[in-house]
Amino acid sequence: xxxxPIQIYINQMISxxxxxxKEAEALAASLFSIDLKKPLLLQYFEFLKNLLRGDLGIxxxxxxxxxxxxxxxxxxxxxxxxxxxxxxxxxxxxxxxMFIAYRRxxxxxxxxxxxxxxxxxxxxxLIGIMILVxxxxxxxxxxxxxxxxxxxxxxxxxxxxxxxxxxxxHASMPILTYVMSTIGSWILTMKSSxxxxxxxxxxxxxxxxxxxxxxxTFSYVGRNAILPLFTSLTISLGFIVGGSVLIxxxxxYKGIGWILWSSINSRxxxxxxxxxxxxxISVIMANFLADLLYSRLDPRIRISGxx
Amino acid sequence: MDKKVRKYKLYLGSLRDTFKLxxxxxxxxxxxxxxxxxxxxxxxxxxIVPFDTTSRLDKIYVKPSWEHPLGTDSQGRDVLSQIVxxxxxxxxxxxxxxxxxxxIAVSLGSLSAFIxxxxxxxxxxxxxxxxxxxxxxxxxxxxxFIKLKSSFMIAFILALLxxxxxxxxxxxxxxxxxxxxxxxxxxxxxxxxxxIVFSEILPNMMNYIVISFILSMTSAVYAQVGLILLGLVxxxxxxxxxxxxFAWTRGAIFYKNSVFYILSPIIAISLFQWSLVSFTRSxxxxxxxxxxxxx
Numbered sequence: 053x054x055x056x057p058i059q060i061y062i063n064q065m066i067s068x069x070x071x072x073x074k075e076a077e078a079l080a081a082s083l084f085s086i087d088l089k090k091p092l093l094l095q096y097f098e099f100l101k102n103l104l105r106g107d108l109g110i111x112x113x114x115x116x117x118x119x120x121x122x123x124x125x126x127x128x129x130x131x132x133x134x135x136x137x138x139x140x141x142x143x144x145x146x147x148x149x150m151f152i153a154y155r156r157x158x159x160x161x162x163x164x165x166x167x168x169x170x171x172x173x174x175x176x177x178l179i180g181i182m183i184l185v186x187x188x189x190x191x192x193x194x195x196x197x198x199x200x201x202x203x204x205x206x207x208x209x210x211x212x213x214x215x216x217x218x219x220x221x222h223a224s225m226p227i228l229t230y231v232m233s234t235i236g237s238w239i240l241t242m243k244s245s246x247x248x249x250x251x252x253x254x255x256x257x258x259x260x261x262x263x264x265x266x267x268x269t270f271s272y273v274g275r276n277a278i279l280p281l282f283t284s285l286t287i288s289l290g291f292i293v294g295g296s297v298l299i300x301x302x303x304x305y306k307g308i309g310w311i312l313w314s315s316i317n318s319r320x321x322x323x324x325x326x327x328x329x330x331x332x333i334s335v336i337m338a339n340f341l342a343d344l345l346y347s348r349l350d351p352r353i354r355i356s357g358x359x
Numbered sequence: 360m361d362k363k364v365r366k367y368k369l370y371l372g373s374l375r376d377t378f379k380l381x382x383x384x385x386x387x388x389x390x391x392x393x394x395x396x397x398x399x400x401x402x403x404x405x406x407i408v409p410f411d412t413t414s415r416l417d418k419i420y421v422k423p424s425w426e427h428p429l430g431t432d433s434q435g436r437d438v439l440s441q442i443v444x445x446x447x448x449x450x451x452x453x454x455x456x457x458x459x460x461x462x463i464a465v466s467l468g469s470l471s472a473f474i475x476x477x478x479x480x481x482x483x484x485x486x487x488x489x490x491x492x493x494x495x496x497x498x499x500x501x502x503x504f505i506k507l508k509s510s511f512m513i514a515f516i517l518a519l520l521x522x523x524x525x526x527x528x529x530x531x532x533x534x535x536x537x538x539x540x541x542x543x544x545x546x547x548x549x550x551x552x553x554x555i556v557f558s559e560i561l562p563n564m565m566n567y568i569v570i571s572f573i574l575s576m577t578s579a580v581y582a583q584v585g586l587i588l589l590g591l592v593x594x595x596x597x598x599x600x601x602x603x604x605f606a607w608t609r610g611a612i613f614y615k616n617s618v619f620y621i622l623s624p625i626i627a628i629s630l631f632q633w634s635l636v637s638f639t640r641s642x643x644x645x646x647x648x649x650x651x652x653x654x
Contacts, residue, residue, distance in 0.1 A: 166386070169386070169633075169636065169637065170629075170633055172636075173577070173629070173632045173633040173635075173636040173637075174629040174632060174633070175580070175581045175584065175585065175628065175629075175632065177585055177588060178584075178603075178625045178628060178629055181603065181607070181612065181621070181625060182622075182625060184612060185612055185618060185621055185622070188613075189612065189613055189614075189615060189618075190615065190618060290491070290493050291493075293493060294493030294494060294495040294496055295495060297495055297496055297499055297589070298495065298585050298588065298589065301589060302607070309496075312496060312499065312500075313499065313589060316499055316500065316502070316503045316589075316591065317590075319503065324500055324503065327496075328496055328497070328500050331493055331496050332491070332492055332493060332496075335491065335492075335493050336491055339491065
């Protein structure tokens with residue numbers, strides 16, 4: 053797998069245009085603005101220095117395109133599909149988990165719990181392939197060939213119905229995959245969280261006070277049962293964004309994961325570096341946001357903050 | 360001699376009790392049976408079922424029959440024999456990864472809790488860094504720089520990424536156990552850190568270690584098969600991941616008759632993952648019987 057793209061470019065120039073090695077090397081150096089004679093550590097510091105100025109370098113493959121331009125083009129699609137799917141799977145999972153916690157031991161509880169535990173243990177890309185095989189090929193429910201990319205050619209971005217419809221059409225299979233692969237663990241955690249909340253004293257007291265069933269369900273049980281799930285939210289965000297490399301490659305959904313995979317395959321090092329950096333930063337940002345949200349929702353967390 | 364026999368009987372008795380507890384959780388027991396079944400097929404199966412390498416052009420993507428219980432692939436080779444021969448690699452990498460990462464987590468975690476100070480803060484901040492980096496993108500980028508030739512190499516890289524979760528738990532446990540009387544006594548006797556950690560403290564958190572060992576096997580399967588699927592690992596040997604990669608890159612996914620060829624490795628991997636996860640449910644009940652009654 054490993055190879056040096058600049059060396060390949062230099063060899064290409066020598067064999068195709070009959071340049072001398074020096075000429076080809078100079079051309080490569082000026083084109084990619086890399087000084088090949090510098091030691092690796094110095095090149096790395098150069099990269100860090102440019103990074104501070106928001107400069108991630110230039111793509112090897114599509115010569116002349118800035119890495120930042122590439123990221124700007126592909127990142128929104130991943131943020132969109134991952135965000136929507138997280139919203140759907142979290143909401144559905146919390147509702148279903150609470151529902152079966154109230155009906156524990158019933159047939160519906162057994163069915164939902166077993167499906168949830170199966171779904172949460174299958175790797176998400178295998179779920180994706182199965183969706184592709186059944187929905188797209190075996191049953192032909194949707195024209196899977198036209199779903200490649202993040203937008204149909206000719207559709208202009210804007211606040212129009214055709215644009216919104218097209219965006220959701222292209223993202224639907226990745227979203228379905230993310231939802232199916234994460235909903236199981238939401239259901240299971242919400243179920244056990246609700247069950248442990250139901251045993252708390254304040255729920256007992258609320259019942260003894262004769263409060264309305266719906267009020268107990270939502271403000272006493274539901275509210276407190278959801279809280280621990282916000283910590284899992286941070287972990288699952290990182291996991292979904294990380295898993296987008298596989299899902300986007302399977303569905304050819306052109307987001308940040310797909311561009312990472314294609315830049316790895318073509319040894320486009322600057323793009324690889326930049327995209328990986330952006331994925332890491334977005335995961336850290338997501339963790340940070342979830343922490344903030346958690347401390348807003350659960351006052352007990354704030355005590356150590358010195359308030 | 361008599362003592363040995365008694366010890367053996369005691370061991371058998373506790374084994375029987377464990378088995379009884381294992382059977383209590385039905386889903387967990389099913390997972391246990393499936394797990395044993397998969398291990399047997401992957402390690403003994405290859406000696407019974409020959410590896411089918413002859414291509415038969417008249418039998419491409421044949422539907423399941425007595426001759427080919429799972430149908431055939433794009434070259435008319437038997438799919439079942441590929442499934443039987445394709446599990447060993449996946450299982451070995453998962454096992455090695457689990458073993459290595461558990462070893463790193465346990466030794467570093469307990470050492471950092473014991474030594475404390477600068478060493479402790481170094482180890483915990485390293486763990487935090489590894490925890491926040493999204494693993495799969497990092498692995499795929501790494502695969503472009505490092506040749507992941509052998510199973511051991513893959514397991515090693517995977518293990519280097521998967522220790523932090525367990526480390527934190529071990530460290531917290533050791534920090535609390537450290538203050539108990541029996542450890543104080545062991546320290547007063549000057550038994551040495553290694554003795555205290557491995558024979559006094561570890562047995563107390565065996566349950567947690569075993570469960571996270573199994574769970575780290577599942578994440579190793581996820582990462583390993585994912586890397587193979589994307590073609591980032593050299594496809595030298597034959598395993599379930601390579602089968603999925605072939606189905607994907609050779610377009611078998613888009614071919615209507617090839618459904619048995621694609622689904623076979625997918626179901627094999629999913630079954631393995633499911634069996635590991637549900638087996639841990641049974642284990643949780645064995646280690647902590649109070650859990651079973653509540654939920």
